[in-house]
Amino acid sequence: MTSLKELKQLLNITKEFKRPLLRATLFGSLGHLTLVIFTYFLTLFFIAKITTVAAILFIIILALAILKGLFSYIEQLLNHYVAFKVLHVLRIKVMDKFKKISINSFTQNSSGDYMTMITTDIELLEVFYAHTITPFMIYIVQACVVSIFVMIFSVPLGILALVIYIIIGLIYPLTFKNKGQAVGDSYRRKLAEVNNHSSEEAYGIFETVQYDKIGETKKDLVSETEELTYSAYLKNKFLVDLNALNIVTYNFGVLAFIFAATKHINNPNIIITLSAMFIVSFIPILYMGNLASTLSQTMASGKRFLELMNTPEENVNDGVKVPFNTLTVKNLSYHYDDKTVFKDINFTVNKGEIIGISGPSGCGKSTIAKLIMKFIDNSKMGGNIIIDGVNVQDIDNAYFRKHSSIILQDSYLFNTSIKNNLTFFDKTINKNLIDKALKNTNLKNHVDSLRNKTDTTISERSANISSGQKQRLSVARSFYNESKLLILDEATANIDIFSEIEVLKALEKDKNDKITIIISHNKSTLSICDRVIKLGE
Template identity: 30%
Template sequence: MGRLKYVFLLSEYINNYKAKMFFCIVIHSLYKMMPICLGFETAFIISTAFSGNLHYPERHFFIVLGMIISTALLNYLDILVSHDVAYKILTELRNLSYEKMAQISPAGLDGEKSGNIMSIVLEDIEILEWFYAHSIIQIFVAIILPTLALVIMSYFSGYISVLLLLFILLMVSIPYMSRKRSDNQGIKIQSKLGSLNAIIIDGIQGIKDIVTFQWQKEYFRRMYESNDDYNLSFYEYSKRSSSEVATINLLIGISSVASTLIIIYFSHIGKYSSQWILPLISLSTLIYAPLQETLSMSSNYGRIFGAANRVFDFLQTQPIVSDDGKIKCNCVADTFKNKILFDNVFFSYEDKASGKKNDVLKGMSFEVKEGETVVLVGSSGCGKTTCSKLLQRFWDVEKGGIYINNINIKDIDLSELRKLITVIPQDVYLFNRSIKDNLRLANKNASDDDIITALKNANAIDFVDNLKFGVETFVGERGMRLSGGEKQRLSIAQAFLKDSLILVMDEVTANLDYNNENIINQSLEKLKRNKITLMIAHRLSTIKTADRIVYIKDGICAAEGSFCELMENNEDFRALIGDVNNS
């Protein structure tokens, strides 16, 4: 399939637009045909007028007028229809890309740079507009119109058609011979652009830390290097494409001179009357217009096909977790006693660069019952957060199983499983929308009264009421207009609105001061009632309040029990708690 491979593969995603694309080709063909017909007709009028053989001038006048009006109308339709279809296709591809992100997240995006993904979803798909709105239509027109013109000219002399065909083949061979270099350069440009976007996004999101640590010089050095790499790859691409365009234009000029001479010669030897010289010269020159337009656009094919490659590969990304479960969440919850069970769970992360596996869990087993708060404790990297991610099926276990009420979570529909679980993270993400909008992410059907109740339960109503616009207040990007404690309380309000069976809390109070910790702990006590609660903690105050502690070491549950029991019976746990106290 060659360089068109990925464009054809992408066409599978836009089958609904094939009829509209055909209509675009017809409109564009007629539009490009009009100037050729108009030039031929005008040249014929002039030739016959000079030879004294012009008959019915009024008829020719109306023919020319009709062509001019048709050209204007077809030009309007061409722009309207082709761009309408192209941008609908881009919208479809962009929607598919967002759906793919949701499907493969978060494991499928682990290790990927957000700037590179943004480049695929925005820039790469935008570049495909060149193909769907211009290139694909121009390719068909560049084949149809010159073929018709060569057939017409062969009626007067086959030698003229052969000469023009030779020049056309020479022109087409130029981008064909450099296609591999062009495609490689196109992929390189889009990759460099993705890397540059990633660095810029890092700089925007981390600007406070960059300024705080006086890291501006180092950051700008990295950004300038990436920008220089992108500019250099774009320069190499532009240099090659401009030389192609210049060579094609040179061949068109030479062909025009050669065809003019041969047209005059065959008229001189009596092949046809002299009144056809000017129309045939006009036709031989004008047939290059659609071909030249297409070949000029071919200088962008490297970027177009490079972008198509990246978009297709992204859409083909397979989710790490397969959604084969059928059980609904209302069939999982038990009205008597709910529980979750980690049964001899093994799991390892794979390093994408080296391909090596990092074993994290090596036979993890523990149980959490309804109404009980279990805290996972262990050194950094021991697998605490991994347990919460496996429970949500961000990844699947390699051996063993995770069960909710004796049902393997793999047998539960993935979206239904996530309805069963509410996660309150350490780093709360809020969208740049109102407080009410952010809360309704947890429950889109929540009424205003439900939201007020949730805010009260989360001890967040006082600070929200003090805001100028109350629940309608926009929180800023990533909730930057709120403090850490305020964001955490809104996250707890979301948990009240979602009201799931299982509650997972990841270092909820780790970055909060004493007052905020007390306020949040009060609301958490309400939230935990009648729920299965799994917490991840380093903070001593949090660990002490747990009903039971699961101490993780070397990928297994090394010990479990109350705080006092572990302090008394486990030396490693005592050493860890000593480190926490000294920190």
């Protein structure tokens, strides 16, 4: 559940917006108090017997009605100015964090979780900043001003009004905060699961039809949707139940106020005006009473946002810069949960060499690649990974990332131009390097035959190119970036033999200025290797 510390962190984001928030509070308070005063004078108008007094009251009432609209407009304008400014800040913070977060931490969540965070969670936080901070301050002003005004006529009556305000506006939200956040969290998790599964099934529709898995897929989606629907029902039921409790408390509070007024005030006109004023004073009070329900998802979103902000980042070190001439793996071992994945792995690979790593599934081939690339925590690792006499952990991280590449079994290409995919949106594009990279991967003729050449857009999920072309473009990307260390982890497992041959030719042609490691269980893939390290034997 969201703690006071986390709430403080969320509020700290609005530090630079203190002035518009205070102005919104001022105009919001004036707007609600104007309604209270309007009702007070309107009641006096109907019970006034003197024509002159009634005329004056009518003018005051008309002025208050106009001011109410003006104050409310300014309050909402300022609130939403802050909210959308904060949304801008939050989105920048999230994207900046994605750039800094360690890969090991980043892979702990699914793409569905991140998509929900970037879209739904950030949008929901707008509710917190636009409809929580100033309403809370307005609630305090309203409760204090109205209670003090009532105390002028009767202290016990003013205290009673304050107690009712506190019950609805503070006690109920604090009492039901955890339950509200629990149902909000549950709904968000179910929504993320449905989003993730639906996205996967949409992109995998061909395989679903091919293997006649439509029935099973539909059954799974229906089951997940039913769970989401039930979670939404619980969330809305909580909202309705809490709203009903607030309304019941409000009605009994009004009756108690009127009854107490008849006991402590003798003038019936004052009883009527104070009672009418008290009845209309509950708009900001009831809003606060319903916060536990309206903020159920919002605070859950805020908690996840803060969890992301507190996620460990990749170390920014000013380490050593090496020429990537020799990579040495010495007595390497890795374990987790008291299980040893591998131990005593030793090999050396020099620039210009291609070595292979083979072995059965689960023997740790990919783990070795991730350790070399500094993708996973090395606290469970034994031994050393050394490049040019320097431990890989001591090499400057930014420099290492710039000069190393890994191509996975399912590499990702962005839904943008071929040029942007090769250059990673680099503003200073080297056309000669692009041509060389495409030529070395035997893609130059194909790309030149396209109408827009390197400006041709790769469609979503690379639907308009073959799997072989996709992998060759991934290799070309590493060539363009002139990677000095290149690792292929089952990169040719899902492509046809002809495409695999093209990829292997490209690797062999461009091997002289880099260290190349190929991880595969296929002998054909490893045929170009100078030597092969066999694991699990």
